[in-house]
Amino acid sequence: MRRIRLRPVLGALRTLGYAAGLPALALLAWALATDRSASLYFPPPATIADAFVETWFGPAFTEDVLPSLGRFAAGVLLSMVIGIVAGTAIGTTRWLRDLLEPMLEFFRAVPPVVLVPVLMLMLGVGDTMRIAVIVSGCVWPVLLNTVEGVRGVDTVLTETSRSYRVRGGLSLRYVVLPAASPQIMAGIRLCLSIGLILMVISEMFASSSGLGYRIVYFQRSFMIAQMWSGIVLLGLVGVAVAGLYGIAERRVLHWYHGMREVARG
């Protein structure tokens, strides 16, 4: 009994070792390099850890972290809804596509950061502006990938659906969107990483709260350990978002991965 159970435990330990090994080494290297060097800009990890606990396990959590995450979630969710709805409409309607495609390419090419001043003028400096900045950058990968995915449905599947008269909402729900889902998910993945960047950037302008604001504030006040702890927190948020995405993707695309595994033999 015991012996049979040992194997998976060892396997899990090994996976953990691989995953945590390099970060641990990097941390060690950092600690050695900063030990007694007393560099102002590179405090030792222990100092950063202290600053992390002090800074973020206090009122900053509700004043900065939660509002930031809220705006990130709102911006990203809005981008997904707009991107998928508009992308499906454009991808399935020929005249809409001919009309909009050149313009979409143009808007996608504009870096969203330059829109910040414009959106600030239009929407003021509140949450609406910050969410709008996130949406203005995040919506494109979802939208364009949805258009492409919806257009790329296998012709044999389309004809099968037509001949069995599977149409309208049923076809959208059971044929078109699932067929496009690998592309849509790839778009969402991009949307999430762009969203995190824009969340930070949108808080660096005319702001008084948020993770991005805090980090800039610490930097200007020469609170270097606190600044680093903010960067570490951002990294952790990024890892958590990627983890959540991974779980969602495995659920939505389980058929896709299964099919590819079978094809690979």
Add this chain to the structure above:
Amino acid sequence: MADISTHEKPAEAAGTTLLSVRDLGKTYGAGPGEVEAIRSISFDVRAGELVCVVGPSGCGKTTLLKCLSGLLHPTSGSVALAGQAVVAPPKKMAVVFQEYGRSLYPWLSVRDNVGLPLKARRLPRGERDDAVRAALEEVGLGHALSTYPWQLSGGMQQRVAIARAIAYQPEVLVMDEPFAAVDAQTRADLEDLVRRVWQDLGVTVIFVTHDIDESVYLGERVLVLSSSPTVVQEDLAVDLPSERDQISTRALPRFTELRTHVHEQIQRAKRGDRTALPAT
């Protein structure tokens, strides 16, 4: 099973013309790059018939089926089903595609693949489940309800596609080289399945194949198409006993005569010789 056996047979309509194809022509594209896939095809299919269509590769068999099933607009001529011109996929027709692997929805389980057309027809859930189960049992896949198509072998995938067509309870069943890619034993089983479904459900079957033996074994009638530009080379009645058996039917002298005849016709079709052989 219950659903299948209680399916109304269009018995009273047997013998009347169900499908009528008149001077059907199809040219793909236009200008210098155009391809004349079909020149002119005319034939009638009576209700309850089982017709096999054979022809050389690339002669336009798939094109013909797509025109019959309303998926493609012919360039000239017309198709009528029960007196109604076919301009869109008709309600009472099911198609089994040549590329069966690509015609199953990989994100749906076998159950949902078979059930989706019934859902589109707004069949209540209970009836739908029964019909799906019965159809899958009919093709010997009653155990595979919750697997995904890509977990199945090619022959099993094709049987799912057939089950989907059966569950749809069509009046006309159109099949495009359904057994081209399955092994010999599965193929024999599926051929008998098609005969059984045809007899049990009283559907009209139009079965495309490039396999001459298969067309004679399966069909009550064989339409031989010429090579492109395509016309009907011959319309042959198969006068074999209606109870067919893989071994004894194929051993009949009449079977050999018919298959030799069709074979010669195809050879002539390939050479572009349009005159029919004297009937055997």
